[in-house]
Amino acid sequence: MRIVVVGASLAGVRTVEGLRRRGSDADVVLVAGEPGAADGVAVDRPPLSKAFLASPDAEAAPLTTREKLGALGVELVPGRAVDLDLGARRVGLHGGESVAFDRLVVATGSSPRTVPGLEPVPGVFTLRTAADAAAIRAACTEDARVVVVGGGFIGAEVAWTLRQLGRPVALVEPLPTLMVRGLGPELGAAMTRRHAAAGVDLHLGTSVAGLEGRDRVEGVRLTDGTRLPADVVVLGVGTVPETGWLAGSGLDLRDGVVCDEHLAAVGAEGVHAVGDVARWHHPRYGVDVRVEHWTNAVETAGVVAADLAGERAVHDALPYVWTDQLGGRLQVFGQVRPGDEVRVVSGDLDGSFVAITGGEGQLRGLVGLGAVKQLMPFRRLLLAGAGWDEALAAA
Ligand SMILES: Cc1cc2nc3c(=O)[nH]c(=O)nc-3n(C[C@H](O)[C@H](O)[C@H](O)COP(=O)(O)OP(=O)(O)OC[C@H]3O[C@@H](n4cnc5c(N)ncnc54)[C@H](O)[C@@H]3O)c2cc1C
DSSP states (O other): OEEEOOOOHHHHHHHHHHHHHHTTTSSEEEEOTTTTSSSGGGBBBBGTTHHHHOOOOOOOOBOHHHHHHHHHTEEEEEOOOEEEEEETTEEEEESSSSOOOOOEEOOOOEEEETTTOOOOTEEEEEOHHHHHHHHHHHHTTTOOEEEOOOOSSHHHHHHHHHHHOOOOEEEEESSTTTTTHHHHHHHHHHHHHHHHHHHEEEESOOOOOOOOEEOOEEEEEEEOOOOEESSSSEEOOEEOOOGGGTTTOOOOSSSSSOOOOOBBBBTSSTTOOOOOEEEETTTTTTTTEEEEEHHHHHHHHHHHHHHHOOOOOOOOOOEEEEETTTTTTEEEEEEEOOOOOEEEEOOOTTTTTTEEEEEEEEEEEEESSSSSHHHHHHHHHHHHHHHHHHHHHHH
């Protein structure tokens, strides 16, 4: 049995580790194609928009090393996969070689989306790798004027981190509030007010029309006619699943590798997907989802390692994401649906708080800021499928 895992970041590395932990004695090969990284192995990404971005002294350690993989009996193959032949059961590599497999795990993650029509000029960055973060950090000199494009978790977090360093930061977001997809309109609006109070120059409900500057970015033009001066522009406009190398393979690639609840690719024998690239049928919600968060990458790796080791496992976990901004850890469990009721059950929205969200008599989501401990009893209720009244009674 030969298992090939393509992609050596969180989901891929945790999959090979999980296989060995579960006693698998298969031949395991890890194809590692992280750009600019030693041996193609990625670093843990969350610090890249937090401590690593803030401090030139911070270091980013790779998620594993050749030595550690060697100790696990995992063969490391640095390089990019360029195609997949499901019939011949081979992954083609850049440079012409190929790797044979019995079982394949796709762990190629996602890559930053760019803004259509924006020419990439020096001073304009996306943030995914340690090299990206180091380049942004170096460009954000003391007097650099920064424009962040995109007000999701990453954009808002980058704006917050750079603002804490004293940089003048403007943020452009087409929706009326920051982080609205994750937090919903009410909590999103409250957090938006806090960003404004911290001095982030918010331009909401408007988009980028174009960039100014030829040899280097000098400004950003907005669709509402505003011109923002800029020395550094960070694009945080979401990511797309890394499935280009799978084109034509026969896998179903509608926004990620389409999988069942075991994370097995539908319509293909012996292929799984993990992490950001996996789109699967979530048994808890009964819909297909793709999740681009750290904990999901770890959980999917566990499910697939178990499946490959012969223990049938289902990926039914409660969604979870955190981000460090607004003076604390902002955590979201479950789903915050637009139109759901929101109740603050601990603290207040100007400080630390826990809010519950729900509808149709059900508790559906939890949001906390700087309230890791206070959140836990509500998380237990959410996991247990508690009703709205039960959750309110626990406040
Ligand atoms: C700056 C930043 C901050 C974040 N902060 C948080 C946070 O606070 N909380 C949170 O929940 N989540 C956070 N995330 C998200 C989290 O890091 C991701 O969900 C996680 O990295 C997903 O892991 P993955 O292994 O699925 O994919 P990725 O990390 O994208 O890794 C995929 C790997 O596969 C490689 N690859 C791609 N194509 C090929 C190919 N053809 N051949 C070989 N290799 C290939 C890539 O180069 C990469 O090394 C953050 C992400 C970023 C970028």
